[in-house]
Amino acid sequence: MSWNRRHVLSLADFSVEEYNTVLQTASSFREVLTRRTKKVPTLQGQVVANLFFEPSTRTRSSFELAAKRLSADTLNFAASTSSITKGETILDTAKTYLAMGTDMMVIRHKEAGVPQAIADEMDRLNVKVGVLNAGDGQHEHPSQALLDLFTICSLMDVEKPRSTLLEGKKIAIVGDILHSRVARSNIWSLTASGAEVHLAAPPTLLPKEFADFVKTSNPEISRKLFIHWTLEPALIDADFVMTLRLQKERMTSHLLPSLREYHQQFGITRDRLKLCNPDVRVLHPGPVNRGVEISSDLMDDPVLSLISQQVTSGVAVRMALLYLMGGGKVG
Amino acid sequence: MSWNRRHVLSLADFSVEEYNTVLQTASSFREVLTRRTKKVPTLQGQVVANLFFEPSTRTRSSFELAAKRLSADTLNFAASTSSITKGETILDTAKTYLAMGTDMMVIRHKEAGVPQAIADEMDRLNVKVGVLNAGDGQHEHPSQALLDLFTICSLMDVEKPRSTLLEGKKIAIVGDILHSRVARSNIWSLTASGAEVHLAAPPTLLPKEFADFVKTSNPEISRKLFIHWTLEPALIDADFVMTLRLQKERMTSHLLPSLREYHQQFGITRDRLKLCNPDVRVLHPGPVNRGVEISSDLMDDPVLSLISQQVTSGVAVRMALLYLMGGGKVG
Amino acid sequence: MSWNRRHVLSLADFSVEEYNTVLQTASSFREVLTRRTKKVPTLQGQVVANLFFEPSTRTRSSFELAAKRLSADTLNFAASTSSITKGETILDTAKTYLAMGTDMMVIRHKEAGVPQAIADEMDRLNVKVGVLNAGDGQHEHPSQALLDLFTICSLMDVEKPRSTLLEGKKIAIVGDILHSRVARSNIWSLTASGAEVHLAAPPTLLPKEFADFVKTSNPEISRKLFIHWTLEPALIDADFVMTLRLQKERMTSHLLPSLREYHQQFGITRDRLKLCNPDVRVLHPGPVNRGVEISSDLMDDPVLSLISQQVTSGVAVRMALLYLMGGGKVG
The missing domain is CATH 3.40.50.1370 (Aspartate/ornithine carbamoyltransferase)
Structure with missing residues (x-):
């Protein structure tokens, strides 16, 4: 098992060991999902904020469910009802969620590079908050x-x-x-x-x-x-x-x-x-x-x-990513 | 107590025994709702998806609260922000939520028959997922x-x-x-x-x-x-x-x-x-x-x-329905 | 510690003792927020309804997180998808949430006086539901x-x-x-x-x-x-x-x-x-x-x-307010 990432932004530099770590972790969560009580207390008391600047029901639900099954609290941000229209910058929105006590941010935006920019800002601020790219423009998912x-x-x-x-x-x-x-x-x-x-x-x-x-x-x-x-x-x-x-x-x-x-x-x-x-x-x-x-x-x-297996895999893989990112935080 | 339904789609063929089962079960949940901690662990770790293809605050909140008071996790789908606009069929949306691990689906749609069609598809796939009609067109509620x-x-x-x-x-x-x-x-x-x-x-x-x-x-x-x-x-x-x-x-x-x-x-x-x-x-x-x-x-x-009692009854009755449908699943 | 309010609608008549009670309570919750598990069971099984007749992501998320960290269940009402457009009055909407079993209501409205009007109605009905003004027109916040x-x-x-x-x-x-x-x-x-x-x-x-x-x-x-x-x-x-x-x-x-x-x-x-x-x-x-x-x-x-400390303070202060209002209810 090899994992040293705080953020998951791109696969361009993922190593074979990292791929295997995700696959093995997801595999163990898949087992959890076959139980009647499909929940583990791993992220109890932590907050996962889904910041979806581009609307998405499917991916947002998958991340929300993954977070809930790890017992995290979730906050959903949807661009349509947001302060974005009030002139606030994206980084300021992210920093507001940071200041509220968000532990991990799942970010989708129609512009490539937004999750990276937010992750850079979190690192610059030296806060241990993980950023996960849930789709940025035509860049990566x-x-x-x-x-x-x-x-x-x-x-x-x-x-x-x-x-x-x-x-x-x-x-x-x-x-x-x-x-x-x-x-x-x-x-x-x-x-x-x-x-x-x-x-x-x-x-x-x-x-x-x-x-x-x-x-x-x-x-x-x-x-x-x-x-x-x-x-x-x-x-x-x-x-x-x-x-x-x-x-x-x-x-x-x-x-x-x-x-x-x-x-x-x-x-x-x-x-x-x-x-x-x-x-x-x-x-x-x-x-x-x-x-x-x-x-x-x-x-x-x-x-x-x-296609159906992909959707099911989605929850297990996203649980694995949040778990690994959160574990990085614990250590 | 008599209950053999996986789905609640229409009352056209409900028996007197079934009505009484719902009434008695709702009655016991009403008692729960008078306690300070208005919650039971019945559906812990299960997922209730509210698929509201037609907007509704009141009914959706009532179902959401009923699910939460049974300790289920809830997913809310609202048509306005959904893939529906992206050309996905309703059955495909339902199957996506199924594949994510949804245990029960609460469905509202402006066309009569949509909850029935989704329930039929769930049965055809031989998955033990209950479908509850939360209002379909001018058909039933x-x-x-x-x-x-x-x-x-x-x-x-x-x-x-x-x-x-x-x-x-x-x-x-x-x-x-x-x-x-x-x-x-x-x-x-x-x-x-x-x-x-x-x-x-x-x-x-x-x-x-x-x-x-x-x-x-x-x-x-x-x-x-x-x-x-x-x-x-x-x-x-x-x-x-x-x-x-x-x-x-x-x-x-x-x-x-x-x-x-x-x-x-x-x-x-x-x-x-x-x-x-x-x-x-x-x-x-x-x-x-x-x-x-x-x-x-x-x-x-x-x-x-x-009118006010009806709203209060709504939460107890919906807890009863989710409980009975979920119990059908356990058996 | 001095607190006898069911509602928090305006600061016009707040006493120094009340300010200090809020400050001390918020201070103790700030300590909770530095723990890994940032949660206390204070409001377990209670329901906090966020009735935001005027859209807001930031303030709504802050209240939602405060409620979740007190282990309350939350219901979110957003005017855009609501029955308001169906001709229901604001007081009727509030009474619907009351009848569902809401214990506390957090209310934002573009007209001054709406939270007060709802609080008056709750008192008139002699129900022990607290109302918190989350911003009403140009009146108070x-x-x-x-x-x-x-x-x-x-x-x-x-x-x-x-x-x-x-x-x-x-x-x-x-x-x-x-x-x-x-x-x-x-x-x-x-x-x-x-x-x-x-x-x-x-x-x-x-x-x-x-x-x-x-x-x-x-x-x-x-x-x-x-x-x-x-x-x-x-x-x-x-x-x-x-x-x-x-x-x-x-x-x-x-x-x-x-x-x-x-x-x-x-x-x-x-x-x-x-x-x-x-x-x-x-x-x-x-x-x-x-x-x-x-x-x-x-x-x-x-x-x-x-600015960032203000956002962080917001969660602690809102936890304090919900706690004090909820405690008023217990007594």
Whole structure:
């Protein structure tokens, strides 16, 4: 077990040991979640503030539940009813929650870098408050990539999920790569785990410069990252297919012809999965546009689709992250 | 005590035994609510998700408090900040909350049948999650009718509220019957308890076809259900008068002349209650338009008005329902 | 220790003993907040309803956290999603929460007098429910003034904060006095504690009639209250400078020339503080418009600015108020 982080902001510099620490910790919390009383007293009397400057029900509920199951008190901040509209800066909002006695902050913002800026400020103030990035712009969404990793590794070894299980696996990530913080975080975690990652999207959603940038920012992963502007080469022999949510507003901004054409070219269907490894599984971070990113019947397939398991993994992984960050604080 | 339901969706097929089980259980929780520490550990570690696709403060707070007093953790979903706007289907939202580990779902939706559809899906998935209808369109609002029943029966015998106390009583339901889920649920519970139910409303809000439909759908109740297009015959010798909330938008859709005229013809006042049984009491599901459905001074009358008791009953009845549904799960 | 109040609505008639009771109680709760488990079981099983008819994240979170740290259950009511829009009166909303079993109500409303009206109604109904004014129009915001008092007195004697420490101190209150409920509450608490209060603002935001009115309503304080239409005389030898939030809408209503001019004339900067006592400290109730009421670097000064301590004090003071009001209920 290796953990020295106060904050979880990006997976770009996560080590294999850290991935495994998260996976093992999440695994033990998954066991807690099968009990009738799905609660542990770990964070009793501590306060987890969910500062969601961008609205989200799903992710906020998942973090809120994770915090409650660790017996923490939670505070929910929603931008719509906030002082933000009164002219207060984001850092000032964060410092207000700090001054109230918040122990950990879970932050979502539509601008990349906001969680990092808040974490930097907390460090500068020398307060032992952990900051967790719950999605910042098109930058990163580390807890999503970690729950994807946990879902995949648990499928391969439910007792001992570990990142080395991904060694040599082929994983396709399909869809709006350019605008996806989920894709970015997954590229780090999957390549670090030894998988081959194949990105597939129309060129407007996956410019060549994107892959170039990623590869040059970390030459290590350049051998493991491949880009395709058609779907088929990404799917051939793939072990896992990750589909990404398509923001419908992409269409109005002329990056896409129509949802129907997108589905014809990049939608995942049972038929297309025949190109993959026979044991292939499909993931999607949700919420799903049925019949766009993925066909409706495939989404509901209890074997092929891991979408429901991803949501369940989310609570366990977020409990693990809060636990590890809070433990860092105790020490 | 008789209880075999996982879900509470409609009162159309509730048995007398089931009504009595709810009344007795609510009665024991009412006792808890008189203590200084108004809490029991029954649902500790369980999660009750309030999925309110239609906004409501009053009902949502009542369910939230009932869940908290059973020591459950609660998750609140409000449509306004939700993924619904992102194109996710309602069933997918429910399945997301299921996958997070929700044990019971309390659902309100402006379309009739949504709670039933979610319950069907939960059963199809073979998960032991209870679904409670907190109001679906113009269909049913069972917990409201059960709290009305509890309020009335407790008035007649506070120690042993039971549905047979209503045998032979005359109950007037006055107002916008056509659009009222509260009226529909009450028709089932009151007639099943042996009361005579007299509906009174202008013909636009109580079409003849409505009563015909109800009677043919359950011939049992046709002897006990009467319709009137004026107020007086419903009030004569009535033991209880239930007024319904009037949606002001009915007027703009030409179903009503004006609020003043409505009040003149169907508003409940002290004076009009002289037609009733001398012990008559008045109910209203709230929120009240003072001076429209009911005169302001009558609403505040501590003897004649049961409105405040209805709200108090609401918490006890909802605790009872969550307890019984959760107990069904334990077994 | 002296406390006989069920409600906290205004500081106009607070006694020195009452101020000291709040300060001492808050002091003991501050100690609780330094522990790892920042929670006491004082209000276990009781319900604190936050009825915020005017939106606020900061104050609502502070009260919510105070209630949770006393182990109370909390209900949050936000006007935007409420029955208010359905035509229910405010008193009816309060009575609904009462009937559900609320033990204490924390109320914010844009109209002065609403908390008082609700408290009067609770007393009339002879129910032992405490009402706390969390800001009503331009009238009062007592918990803010009490946390300001606690912050100042704790600075002077952290072990035994007491109001007599303010005897003979000079305190400047700068800004939009006319529209500020914070200023009004502070005028009562600071003058009652023996301080000299110097108000400074442009005449449009501090009409002569304002001071006249305050003085005649309580002749006791007329010796201790001074008004200035320029900044300098208020700052000279001041021990504390309280800046007030400037509502930007004041400008559009022609009460102010521009934010820049306001800052030039009344903005607090390091340079201007040279007029004050060398140990001067600056307060602001937040949220701050950086560079308007106060210069950005001064706001962040860890010695000169007490803004962060005010927020921390807020939780302790609100715990104290809920505790004292709840204890009043027990007795």
